[in-house]
Amino acid sequence: MSNNLQLEKQLCFRLYSLNKLMCRLYAPLLKELALTYPQYLVMMVLWQYRQGISVKDLGGQLDLDSGTLSPLLKRMEKQALIKRERQTKDERIVLIKLTQAGIDLQQSAEHIPAKMFAVTGLSAEKLQALNLTLDQLIENIAN
Amino acid sequence: MSNNLQLEKQLCFRLYSLNKLMCRLYAPLLKELALTYPQYLVMMVLWQYRQGISVKDLGGQLDLDSGTLSPLLKRMEKQALIKRERQTKDERIVLIKLTQAGIDLQQSAEHIPAKMFAVTGLSAEKLQALNLTLDQLIENIAN
DNA sequence: CACTATTTGATTGCGTACAACTCAATTGGG
DNA sequence: CCCAATTGAGTTGTACGCAATCAAATAGTG
Numbered sequence: 001m002s003n004n005l006q007l008e009k010q011l012c013f014r015l016y017s018l019n020k021l022m023c024r025l026y027a028p029l030l031k032e033l034a035l036t037y038p039q040y041l042v043m044m045v046l047w048q049y050r051q052g053i054s055v056k057d058l059g060g061q062l063d064l065d066s067g068t069l070s071p072l073l074k075r076m077e078k079q080a081l082i083k084r085e086r087q088t089k090d091e092r093i094v095l096i097k098l099t100q101a102g103i104d105l106q107q108s109a110e111h112i113p114a115k116m117f118a119v120t121g122l123s124a125e126k127l128q129a130l131n132l133t134l135d136q137l138i139e140n141i142a143n
Numbered sequence: 144m145s146n147n148l149q150l151e152k153q154l155c156f157r158l159y160s161l162n163k164l165m166c167r168l169y170a171p172l173l174k175e176l177a178l179t180y181p182q183y184l185v186m187m188v189l190w191q192y193r194q195g196i197s198v199k200d201l202g203g204q205l206d207l208d209s210g211t212l213s214p215l216l217k218r219m220e221k222q223a224l225i226k227r228e229r230q231t232k233d234e235r236i237v238l239i240k241l242t243q244a245g246i247d248l249q250q251s252a253e254h255i256p257a258k259m260f261a262v263t264g265l266s267a268e269k270l271q272a273l274n275l276t277l278d279q280l281i282e283n284i285a286n
Numbered sequence: 287c288a289c290t291a292t293t294t295g296a297t298t299g300c301g302t303a304c305a306a307c308t309c310a311a312t313t314g315g316g
Numbered sequence: 317c318c319c320a321a322t323t324g325a326g327t328t329g330t331a332c333g334c335a336a337t338c339a340a341a342t343a344g345t346g
Contacts, residue, residue, distance in 0.1 A: 036301065036302075037302095038301085038302060038303090039301095039302095064302095064303075064304090065303085065304070065305090067303075067304060067305075067306090068302065068303050068304070071301085071302085072301080072302070075301080090311075090312070091310080091311055091312090092310070092311050092312070093311095
Protein backbone atom coordinates (compact mmCIF):
# COMPACT_ATOMS: atom_id res chain seq x y z
CA MET A 1 0.00 0.00 0.00
CA SER A 2 1.16 3.50 0.96
CA ASN A 3 0.56 4.88 -2.52
CA ASN A 4 1.07 8.59 -2.20
CA LEU A 5 -0.09 9.25 -5.75
CA GLN A 6 -3.76 9.42 -4.81
CA LEU A 7 -6.08 12.35 -5.36
CA GLU A 8 -7.74 11.90 -1.96
CA LYS A 9 -4.46 12.54 -0.18
CA GLN A 10 -3.52 15.68 -2.07
CA LEU A 11 -3.98 19.14 -0.62
CA CYS A 12 -3.41 20.62 -4.08
CA PHE A 13 -6.26 18.68 -5.61
CA ARG A 14 -8.59 20.00 -2.92
CA LEU A 15 -7.46 23.56 -3.65
CA TYR A 16 -7.86 22.95 -7.38
CA SER A 17 -11.36 21.51 -6.94
CA LEU A 18 -12.50 24.12 -4.46
CA ASN A 19 -11.32 26.95 -6.68
CA LYS A 20 -13.35 25.55 -9.55
CA LEU A 21 -16.41 25.03 -7.35
CA MET A 22 -16.19 28.59 -6.04
CA CYS A 23 -15.93 30.02 -9.56
CA ARG A 24 -19.03 28.06 -10.54
CA LEU A 25 -20.91 29.49 -7.56
CA TYR A 26 -19.83 33.00 -8.47
CA ALA A 27 -20.78 32.56 -12.12
CA PRO A 28 -24.57 33.07 -11.82
CA LEU A 29 -24.12 36.03 -9.43
CA LEU A 30 -21.51 37.66 -11.67
CA LYS A 31 -23.48 36.97 -14.82
CA GLU A 32 -25.97 39.60 -13.65
CA LEU A 33 -23.09 42.07 -13.68
CA ALA A 34 -21.69 40.69 -16.95
CA LEU A 35 -18.39 39.94 -15.20
CA THR A 36 -16.14 36.90 -15.02
CA TYR A 37 -14.46 36.05 -11.74
CA PRO A 38 -11.06 37.52 -12.71
CA GLN A 39 -12.81 40.64 -13.98
CA TYR A 40 -14.64 40.86 -10.63
CA LEU A 41 -11.27 40.69 -8.88
CA VAL A 42 -10.02 43.57 -11.03
CA MET A 43 -13.12 45.57 -10.16
CA MET A 44 -12.56 44.96 -6.44
CA VAL A 45 -9.06 46.40 -6.72
CA LEU A 46 -10.32 49.39 -8.71
CA TRP A 47 -13.10 50.10 -6.22
CA GLN A 48 -10.33 50.56 -3.67
CA TYR A 49 -7.93 52.53 -5.89
CA ARG A 50 -10.33 55.24 -6.99
CA GLN A 51 -7.50 57.43 -8.27
CA GLY A 52 -6.42 54.67 -10.67
CA ILE A 53 -3.70 52.02 -10.64
CA SER A 54 -1.03 50.98 -13.12
CA VAL A 55 -1.23 47.64 -14.93
CA LYS A 56 1.89 46.54 -13.06
CA ASP A 57 0.53 47.37 -9.61
CA LEU A 58 -2.79 45.78 -10.50
CA GLY A 59 -0.84 42.68 -11.42
CA GLY A 60 0.93 42.91 -8.08
CA GLN A 61 -2.38 42.90 -6.22
CA LEU A 62 -3.80 39.98 -8.17
CA ASP A 63 -0.58 38.09 -8.90
CA LEU A 64 -1.18 38.27 -12.64
CA ASP A 65 1.17 39.43 -15.39
CA SER A 66 0.52 41.72 -18.33
CA GLY A 67 0.08 38.73 -20.59
CA THR A 68 -3.14 37.97 -18.74
CA LEU A 69 -4.19 41.49 -17.79
CA SER A 70 -3.73 43.29 -21.11
CA PRO A 71 -6.38 41.35 -23.06
CA LEU A 72 -8.64 41.14 -19.98
CA LEU A 73 -8.51 44.93 -19.51
CA LYS A 74 -9.12 45.40 -23.20
CA ARG A 75 -12.38 43.47 -22.86
CA MET A 76 -13.38 45.51 -19.80
CA GLU A 77 -12.62 48.72 -21.66
CA LYS A 78 -14.87 47.54 -24.48
CA GLN A 79 -17.62 47.08 -21.86
CA ALA A 80 -17.00 50.70 -20.79
CA LEU A 81 -16.22 49.69 -17.20
CA ILE A 82 -12.70 51.12 -17.27
CA LYS A 83 -10.55 53.54 -19.24
CA ARG A 84 -6.80 53.53 -19.88
CA GLU A 85 -4.70 56.64 -19.53
CA ARG A 86 -1.06 56.60 -20.51
CA GLN A 87 1.01 58.63 -18.06
CA THR A 88 2.76 61.73 -19.37
CA LYS A 89 5.55 61.63 -16.80
CA ASP A 90 6.46 58.05 -17.71
CA GLU A 91 4.95 56.98 -20.98
CA ARG A 92 5.55 53.30 -20.27
CA ILE A 93 2.89 53.33 -17.57
CA VAL A 94 -0.81 52.91 -18.33
CA LEU A 95 -3.16 53.98 -15.57
CA ILE A 96 -6.40 52.01 -15.24
CA LYS A 97 -9.36 54.03 -13.98
CA LEU A 98 -13.03 53.26 -13.48
CA THR A 99 -15.62 54.92 -15.65
CA GLN A 100 -18.81 56.15 -14.01
CA ALA A 101 -20.45 52.87 -15.04
CA GLY A 102 -17.65 51.01 -13.32
CA ILE A 103 -18.09 53.06 -10.14
CA ASP A 104 -21.84 52.53 -10.21
CA LEU A 105 -21.44 48.78 -10.54
CA GLN A 106 -20.16 48.56 -6.96
CA GLN A 107 -23.68 49.00 -5.66
CA SER A 108 -24.83 45.96 -7.61
CA ALA A 109 -21.97 43.89 -6.22
CA GLU A 110 -22.40 44.70 -2.54
CA HIS A 111 -24.58 41.68 -1.87
CA ILE A 112 -22.17 39.12 -3.34
CA PRO A 113 -19.77 38.54 -0.41
CA ALA A 114 -22.62 37.75 1.97
CA LYS A 115 -24.18 35.35 -0.49
CA MET A 116 -20.89 33.56 -1.02
CA PHE A 117 -20.30 33.36 2.73
CA ALA A 118 -23.70 31.77 3.11
CA VAL A 119 -23.02 28.95 0.68
CA THR A 120 -19.80 27.97 2.45
CA GLY A 121 -21.87 26.81 5.41
CA LEU A 122 -19.03 27.84 7.73
CA SER A 123 -19.32 29.81 10.94
CA ALA A 124 -17.62 33.19 11.02
CA GLU A 125 -15.04 31.72 13.40
CA LYS A 126 -14.25 28.75 11.18
CA LEU A 127 -14.00 31.00 8.15
CA GLN A 128 -11.51 33.25 9.90
CA ALA A 129 -9.47 30.30 11.12
CA LEU A 130 -9.36 28.90 7.59
CA ASN A 131 -8.34 32.27 6.19
CA LEU A 132 -5.48 32.48 8.67
CA THR A 133 -4.29 28.97 7.82
CA LEU A 134 -4.37 29.74 4.12
CA ASP A 135 -2.54 33.04 4.68
CA GLN A 136 0.19 31.15 6.51
CA LEU A 137 0.39 28.64 3.68
CA ILE A 138 0.64 31.41 1.08
CA GLU A 139 3.34 33.02 3.19
CA ASN A 140 5.30 29.75 3.42
CA ILE A 141 5.05 29.05 -0.29
CA ALA A 142 5.56 32.50 -1.76
CA ASN A 143 8.96 32.73 -0.03
CA MET B 144 -15.86 51.49 6.72
CA SER B 145 -17.02 47.88 6.66
CA ASN B 146 -16.29 47.46 2.98
CA ASN B 147 -16.78 43.78 2.28
CA LEU B 148 -15.53 44.09 -1.29
CA GLN B 149 -11.88 43.66 -0.34
CA LEU B 150 -9.54 41.00 -1.60
CA GLU B 151 -7.97 40.52 1.83
CA LYS B 152 -11.28 39.42 3.29
CA GLN B 153 -12.16 36.91 0.60
CA LEU B 154 -11.72 33.19 1.09
CA CYS B 155 -12.19 32.68 -2.64
CA PHE B 156 -9.31 34.95 -3.53
CA ARG B 157 -7.05 32.95 -1.23
CA LEU B 158 -8.13 29.72 -2.91
CA TYR B 159 -7.63 31.29 -6.32
CA SER B 160 -4.16 32.57 -5.42
CA LEU B 161 -3.09 29.37 -3.67
CA ASN B 162 -4.20 27.25 -6.59
CA LYS B 163 -2.09 29.34 -8.95
CA LEU B 164 0.91 29.24 -6.60
CA MET B 165 0.63 25.48 -6.27
CA CYS B 166 0.49 25.00 -10.03
CA ARG B 167 3.61 27.13 -10.40
CA LEU B 168 5.41 24.98 -7.83
CA TYR B 169 4.36 21.81 -9.64
CA ALA B 170 5.42 23.18 -13.03
CA PRO B 171 9.19 22.59 -12.77
CA LEU B 172 8.69 19.12 -11.26
CA LEU B 173 6.15 18.15 -13.90
CA LYS B 174 8.20 19.63 -16.71
CA GLU B 175 10.65 16.76 -16.22
CA LEU B 176 7.77 14.41 -16.97
CA ALA B 177 6.48 16.62 -19.79
CA LEU B 178 3.12 16.91 -17.99
CA THR B 179 0.87 19.81 -17.07
CA TYR B 180 -0.89 19.77 -13.70
CA PRO B 181 -4.27 18.65 -15.12
CA GLN B 182 -2.47 15.96 -17.12
CA TYR B 183 -0.75 14.84 -13.91
CA LEU B 184 -4.15 14.55 -12.27
CA VAL B 185 -5.34 12.35 -15.13
CA MET B 186 -2.27 10.17 -14.75
CA MET B 187 -2.92 9.75 -11.02
CA VAL B 188 -6.41 8.48 -11.77
CA LEU B 189 -5.11 6.12 -14.46
CA TRP B 190 -2.38 4.77 -12.18
CA GLN B 191 -5.21 3.66 -9.91
CA TYR B 192 -7.55 2.37 -12.63
CA ARG B 193 -5.14 0.05 -14.34
CA GLN B 194 -7.90 -1.71 -16.26
CA GLY B 195 -8.92 1.59 -17.85
CA ILE B 196 -11.66 4.14 -17.19
CA SER B 197 -14.28 5.82 -19.35
CA VAL B 198 -14.07 9.51 -20.18
CA LYS B 199 -17.22 10.07 -18.15
CA ASP B 200 -15.90 8.35 -15.04
CA LEU B 201 -12.59 10.12 -15.40
CA GLY B 202 -14.52 13.37 -15.51
CA GLY B 203 -16.38 12.25 -12.40
CA GLN B 204 -13.12 11.73 -10.52
CA LEU B 205 -11.65 15.08 -11.55
CA ASP B 206 -14.85 17.11 -11.84
CA LEU B 207 -14.12 17.97 -15.47
CA ASP B 208 -16.37 17.65 -18.51
CA SER B 209 -15.61 16.31 -21.96
CA GLY B 210 -15.07 19.81 -23.26
CA THR B 211 -11.92 19.91 -21.18
CA LEU B 212 -10.97 16.24 -21.22
CA SER B 213 -11.34 15.42 -24.91
CA PRO B 214 -8.62 17.77 -26.17
CA LEU B 215 -6.46 17.10 -23.10
CA LEU B 216 -6.63 13.34 -23.67
CA LYS B 217 -5.91 13.85 -27.35
CA ARG B 218 -2.67 15.60 -26.43
CA MET B 219 -1.76 12.82 -24.00
CA GLU B 220 -2.47 10.24 -26.69
CA LYS B 221 -0.13 12.11 -29.02
CA GLN B 222 2.54 11.83 -26.31
CA ALA B 223 1.89 8.07 -26.26
CA LEU B 224 1.02 8.09 -22.54
CA ILE B 225 -2.49 6.75 -23.08
CA LYS B 226 -4.58 4.98 -25.69
CA ARG B 227 -8.30 5.22 -26.38
CA GLU B 228 -10.39 2.12 -26.98
CA ARG B 229 -14.00 2.47 -28.03
CA GLN B 230 -16.08 -0.19 -26.30
CA THR B 231 -17.75 -2.81 -28.50
CA LYS B 232 -20.62 -3.46 -26.09
CA ASP B 233 -21.53 0.23 -25.94
CA GLU B 234 -19.96 2.20 -28.73
CA ARG B 235 -20.62 5.53 -27.04
CA ILE B 236 -18.05 4.73 -24.36
CA VAL B 237 -14.35 5.39 -24.88
CA LEU B 238 -12.05 3.60 -22.46
CA ILE B 239 -8.84 5.40 -21.54
CA LYS B 240 -5.90 3.11 -20.78
CA LEU B 241 -2.25 3.67 -20.01
CA THR B 242 0.40 2.65 -22.49
CA GLN B 243 3.55 0.99 -21.15
CA ALA B 244 5.21 4.42 -21.24
CA GLY B 245 2.35 5.76 -19.14
CA ILE B 246 2.71 2.94 -16.63
CA ASP B 247 6.46 3.43 -16.44
CA LEU B 248 6.07 7.15 -15.77
CA GLN B 249 4.70 6.42 -12.30
CA GLN B 250 8.19 5.61 -11.07
CA SER B 251 9.38 9.06 -12.11
CA ALA B 252 6.46 10.70 -10.29
CA GLU B 253 6.81 8.93 -6.95
CA HIS B 254 8.97 11.67 -5.46
CA ILE B 255 6.60 14.53 -6.25
CA PRO B 256 4.12 14.34 -3.33
CA ALA B 257 6.90 14.45 -0.73
CA LYS B 258 8.53 17.42 -2.45
CA MET B 259 5.25 19.30 -2.59
CA PHE B 260 4.55 18.54 1.07
CA ALA B 261 7.95 19.94 1.95
CA VAL B 262 7.31 23.32 0.32
CA THR B 263 4.03 23.81 2.22
CA GLY B 264 6.03 24.17 5.43
CA LEU B 265 3.12 22.57 7.31
CA SER B 266 3.35 19.84 9.91
CA ALA B 267 1.65 16.54 9.09
CA GLU B 268 -1.01 17.36 11.70
CA LYS B 269 -1.73 20.82 10.31
CA LEU B 270 -1.90 19.41 6.80
CA GLN B 271 -4.44 16.80 7.85
CA ALA B 272 -6.51 19.35 9.73
CA LEU B 273 -6.54 21.63 6.69
CA ASN B 274 -7.51 18.73 4.43
CA LEU B 275 -10.43 17.90 6.72
CA THR B 276 -11.61 21.52 6.77
CA LEU B 277 -11.43 21.73 2.98
CA ASP B 278 -13.27 18.41 2.63
CA GLN B 279 -16.05 19.76 4.81
CA LEU B 280 -16.18 22.92 2.72
CA ILE B 281 -16.35 20.92 -0.51
CA GLU B 282 -19.11 18.83 1.04
CA ASN B 283 -21.09 21.93 2.04
CA ILE B 284 -20.74 23.56 -1.34
CA ALA B 285 -21.18 20.62 -3.70
CA ASN B 286 -24.69 19.98 -2.24
C1' DC C 287 -41.53 -2.78 -33.15
C1' DA C 288 -41.39 2.15 -33.81
C1' DC C 289 -40.53 6.37 -31.47
C1' DT C 290 -38.77 9.22 -28.09
C1' DA C 291 -35.70 10.41 -24.29
C1' DT C 292 -31.35 9.85 -22.33
C1' DT C 293 -26.53 9.00 -22.32
C1' DT C 294 -21.78 9.57 -24.03
C1' DG C 295 -18.27 11.80 -26.22
C1' DA C 296 -16.71 15.35 -29.40
C1' DT C 297 -16.63 20.10 -31.19
C1' DT C 298 -16.80 25.17 -31.04
C1' DG C 299 -16.17 29.54 -29.02
C1' DC C 300 -14.77 32.50 -25.33
C1' DG C 301 -11.99 33.80 -21.40
C1' DT C 302 -8.34 33.14 -18.61
C1' DA C 303 -3.05 31.80 -17.20
C1' DC C 304 1.50 31.90 -18.42
C1' DA C 305 6.00 31.41 -20.89
C1' DA C 306 8.56 33.65 -24.25
C1' DC C 307 9.12 37.45 -26.91
C1' DT C 308 8.92 42.34 -28.82
C1' DC C 309 9.16 47.17 -28.36
C1' DA C 310 9.36 51.73 -26.59
C1' DA C 311 10.54 54.56 -22.66
C1' DT C 312 13.42 55.30 -18.87
C1' DT C 313 17.41 54.92 -15.98
C1' DG C 314 22.09 54.41 -14.50
C1' DG C 315 27.08 53.83 -15.01
C1' DG C 316 31.08 55.42 -17.25
C1' DC D 317 26.28 62.86 -22.50
C1' DC D 318 25.99 58.17 -24.36
C1' DC D 319 25.00 53.51 -24.36
C1' DA D 320 23.74 49.27 -21.97
C1' DA D 321 20.49 47.52 -18.87
C1' DT D 322 16.05 47.74 -16.93
C1' DT D 323 11.19 48.49 -16.83
C1' DG D 324 6.20 48.44 -18.34
C1' DA D 325 2.93 47.05 -21.46
C1' DG D 326 1.58 44.39 -25.17
C1' DT D 327 1.68 40.17 -28.50
C1' DT D 328 1.94 35.27 -29.65
C1' DG D 329 1.34 30.48 -28.86
C1' DT D 330 -0.15 26.71 -25.91
C1' DA D 331 -3.19 24.67 -22.54
C1' DC D 332 -6.94 24.57 -19.65
C1' DG D 333 -12.23 25.27 -18.02
C1' DC D 334 -16.72 25.53 -19.32
C1' DA D 335 -21.16 26.71 -21.71
C1' DA D 336 -23.57 25.45 -25.66
C1' DT D 337 -24.37 22.41 -29.24
C1' DC D 338 -24.18 18.21 -31.91
C1' DA D 339 -24.11 13.24 -33.48
C1' DA D 340 -24.26 8.54 -32.43
C1' DA D 341 -25.82 4.86 -29.62
C1' DT D 342 -28.68 2.97 -26.21
C1' DA D 343 -32.63 2.55 -23.16
C1' DG D 344 -37.31 3.07 -22.29
C1' DT D 345 -42.20 3.41 -23.57
C1' DG D 346 -46.43 2.44 -25.57
